[in-house]
Amino acid sequence: MSAAKDELYATDVADARWRKSSKSWAEYACVEVAELGGGAVAMRDSRHPERGDLRFTAEEWTAFCGGVRDGEFD
Numbered sequence: 001m002s003a004a005k006d007e008l009y010a011t012d013v014a015d016a017r018w019r020k021s022s023k024s025w026a027e028y029a030c031v032e033v034a035e036l037g038g039g040a041v042a043m044r045d046s047r048h049p050e051r052g053d054l055r056f057t058a059e060e061w062t063a064f065c066g067g068v069r070d071g072e073f074d
Contacts, residue, residue, distance in 0.1 A: 008055040018034045
């Protein structure tokens with residue numbers, strides 16, 4: 001893992017302000033994100049937050065969001 005990723009995963013998210021995606025529906029998987037600073041983001045399943053989260057650097061998050069918009073994950 002890179003130093004940037006190590007730093008992200010060392011960040012304490014206990015007091016993070018999580019917000020649910022507007023695309024999440026109650027009966028389906030719900031995604032929440034929290035900003036970690038510097039454009040970095042943590043993402044988790046709001047129905048199962050105990051499973052942990054994925055963390056993205058600003059560059060990774062930008063690429064991920066672009067892929068979603070472009071339909072790369074359909």
